[in-house]
Amino acid sequence: MLAPLHALAQDAAKTTPGAPPPLAPAVTQDAAHRVEQAYLKLGRISGAVRRGVDTEELAEELPEVEANLKTIRQNLTQYSSVINLKQVHLFQILLTDMQAQLGTWRTALATQGQQLTRMQGQLDSLGRYAITKQPDTTTALGRTTARLQRKQRRANLLIQRNQRTVTQLQTRVSDCYIQALELQDETREQLRRFNRRTLDPSNPPLWRAAAVDANRQAAAGQLVRESYTSQRRLLGYYFSENWYFGIWMVLLGAVFFAWVFRNFRVVNAATNAAKQPFRYLRPLPLAGTLVVVFSMAPFFDLNPPAAYTDLLELLLLLTLSVMLGRSWPRRQFLYWLSIVGLFFGLTFVYAANEPSPGLRWAMLLLNLIAIAVGIGFRRELQRGPRLAAFVPPVLVLFMLLNGLAVLCNLTGRLSLAKVCSSSGILGLTQIISLSAFVRLLTEAFHLQMQRSRLAGGVAAHFNFRKIEQGLRLGLSIVVCGLWLMTFTSNLNIFRPLYGVLDHLLSTPHHMGTFTFTVGNIVAFFSIVYLSVLLQRYVGYFFGETDDEFNSDPDRRGSWLVAIRLVLLAAGFLLATMASGLPLDKITIVLGALGVGVGLGLQNIINNLVSGIILIFERPFQVGDFIEVTGKTGRVKDIGIRASKLISLSGSEIIVPNGDLLSGHVINWTLSNNHIRVELGLKLGPDTDLDRAKEVISQEIQENPNTLHKVAPEILLSGINGQVYDLKVLFWINNIRQEQALKSEILAGIHRRFTQEGISLT
Known part of the structure; x- marks a missing residue:
């Protein structure tokens, strides 16, 4: 252009x-x-x-x-x-x-x-x-x-x-x-x-309830239908704006299904996982996967449409019934079916906006049946296989809410009766589903343990029982918190409680020139507790085990203690930052306390510093066989203040680190596990000493657990009348097998002497 x-x-x-x-x-x-x-x-x-x-x-x-x-x-x-x-x-x-x-x-x-x-x-x-x-x-x-x-x-x-x-x-x-x-x-x-x-008592008492006008009831029903028809657009808008919830649910289900299915296939190829104590998991975990997905779905959004929550609850009850039907005893499962029936019955009678006297009497009857079912179910849980520890308290709460619903229905507070009864039945079904959710995850983790043991490596040395206990405890705390959120939302008190809690945690308090909040204090102690908990279990991720009967435990360096110290220090630093405390003021306070700590806690500080020196000097490691202050044993743990030894009799000896650093320590396994063993033999006067020494040497050399590169020493230590005293000295490969090898070699020498016609006295 x-x-x-x-x-x-x-x-x-x-x-x-x-x-x-x-x-x-x-x-x-x-x-x-x-x-x-x-x-x-x-x-x-x-x-x-x-x-x-x-x-x-x-x-x-x-x-x-x-x-x-x-x-x-x-x-x-x-x-x-x-x-x-x-x-x-x-x-x-x-x-x-x-x-x-x-x-x-x-x-x-x-x-x-x-x-x-x-x-x-x-x-x-x-x-x-x-x-x-x-x-x-x-x-x-x-x-x-x-x-x-x-x-x-x-x-x-x-x-x-x-x-x-x-x-x-x-x-x-x-x-x-x-x-x-x-x-x-x-x-x-x-x-x-x-x-x-x-x-407010918006309805007359139950004994004075009058029949509802048919025209008025029909008009109310027409309004309800028109209202739901007009809300279809809103439901479509909600799902279009929150479509990613469905993606997360599908992804969660796919990951859980693939994880369990693959682990079952690997374990079944080596063993028979079907004979393992899995209560809910199956090699094809369709029902378990759906229970996991539908149990977690309500927590993606705490304010979903009523139709959406009703659909999720219906799907959860159906899949949970399928899974419990093949896992629970017959009597427990019948109680579960009764709870499901109460859920549908209460949902039906509460659907009426202005219920007639007949429906109100039906509500009353269902609430009384719910109380009876709760009492029977609680007794059955005490006799049969028990559920998680957090289920019985919710079951008691379920009965109390239904009793409160009966009183509200009698006095005309029908709206409050609906809230109490629906919250009770939803809370009970949700806590049972969350209990199954925790059991499913722990069983899936147990299956992962079996696969890890088959694969070998570091994971084979994990103390899975202790880790599984910690996992179950952590999951129980999480699901109880989630259940409490949904339960208070059903009671319409979540927002007020959240507001009160937020005000309690975030309100600033003044102490002189220092300002703090309760939330800062809670964050401080929570982070410190988590760091202590993490340093306690970190050893299991590096092959640490509590198996005291392992004949050849791995020797691990004292760097594990350094990792624990770093975790504690980092946790304390993060806790201090989260608390909002000025670091300069903390430094002043620690400096002032340092003098008092140094004077009043000399031994503790001495042991603590000694532990740090042991970390870097490394005179012994976890798994070494040492002797200190007259105590002999294998090093189980090098702690921050004290270390633990396992004696030959199985007792645990706790030795302060200061004694280990300042005292005389004999490390039998610092550079190797070899030890020289001594045997005493008494032979008769007509014994050919040269032949006897040859037989003894052959027996020692042929044992695979003796050190062959150093020849055994067989010495004549004395002649007592008609008896020759022999001292036999030889080396073995592993100090932990000293007594067993002495017994084995003595038995072999006796067998050979018997064949050669040599007599022992």
Whole structure:
């Protein structure tokens, strides 16, 4: 486009009949240069307009948000008498999400509007290039200028059109944002009404209950149907905005299934894993995988739609019933089926917005049956195979809530009765499912242990029983916390409790010039506890074992103690940083305490420093056979303050590190495990000593556990009357087999002497 501009001066110099006189060459060249600059600037503006204003996606999604706001307003105004608490919570969550999205759109549209205003100013500034309003089209310069003007007008129209689009979208987005704020206020007001309605006796006592008007009941049922019909759009919007929850659920199920299925296949190839004590796991863990997925699904979102939670609960009950049917004793499983039946029965009778007296009596009967089932189930758990320790307390809570629901139903507080009864049955089914979830994970870990033992290596030396106990304890704490969150959400007290807890932990307290919070203190002690727990178990990940009867334990360096010290120091540092305490003040306090610690805890500090010296000096290692202060044993552990020895009789000897560093330590296995053994023999007077020595030497040399490169020494130590006293000295490979080898060689010498006719006295 700009190529002909370099020849405009020459073309303009040519005259035609009737044309005005030609411009001076310098003037023409200057005009061509200005036109060229204008073309470049206009091209940049046009490209920026096309690239910068992209509102198609926003324009497509905004109508859906407007329709959702209309649906929420319709439910809060027209159907306010039939919506329940979970639906109002759903409205609140959706409004919060829509407010965040609308806020993002407002910011984007404001930025685009500013860009268009800036581009418009740049377009208006092209007038400084002195483009004539009516260029002479008979010349090349004039024709180029005319094309430039047309392009400028098109760019101007494009900017104006985009400005109108952005302005219209800004108006609609602002209107939706204001509607969302108003509806948030309305949902908060609805929640306050629900709280007041729950505690107030909104219905007459059960013995005075009157029949519900059929027309009124039909009208209420019609409102319920219309409300659910209008909420289908909201459910679709919820699932479209939270689709990644499904991805996480599928990924969790796939990982668990592949993990268990592969481990079963490997273990079954070597042993028979089916005979192992797996209560819930199967070689094809379909039911177990579904239980794991459906047990964890509610915790991906604590405020899902009621239809979504009902569907998850239904799927969980079905898959859990399949798994428990082949795992629990018959009587326990019958109680479980009774609990499932109560769940469906209570769900059905609570579906009525204005229940008739008959349904209220049915609620009362179901609550009484629930109490009876809870009592029987608790007794059965005491007799038969027990569940996790956290199930019986929830079972007692289930009975108490059903008893409270009976009282509320009798006194007319029907809303509170529904809350108590539904929370009780949901809490019980969820805690049983979480108990199965913990058992499934521990069994899967046990299966992984078996595979690790088959694979050998460091994992084969793990103390899996202790690790499994820690895993079960940790999982139990986690699932109890998760259950408590969902249980309080069902009771509609999660938010108040969370607010109280947040206020308790985050409120600053002042002590002089020092400011702290309870949350900082909790974080400090929690991190210190975790670091202590981690250093206690870290040895198991480096091959440490508690098997005291291993004949040849691995020798591990004292660097394991260094790792423990590093973990403790790092944990204390992280705890200090998390507590918010200034490091300079801590240094001053530690310096002040150092004098008192040095004076009052001299022995402890001495042992601690001695332990650190032992780490780097390494006079012995874990697994060495040492003798100190008259005590002999194998080193089990080198601790920070003291070390542990295992004596030959199996007792554990705790020796302070200060004694190990300052006392005389005999290390029998510092460089090797060899030890010289001494045997005493008494031979008769008619014994051929040379032949006897040859037989003894052969027996020692043929034993594979003796040191063959050093010949045994057989010495005549004395002649006592008619008896020859022989002293036999030889080396063995392993000090831990000293007594067993002495017995074995003595038995072999006696057998050979008997064959040779040599008598022992």
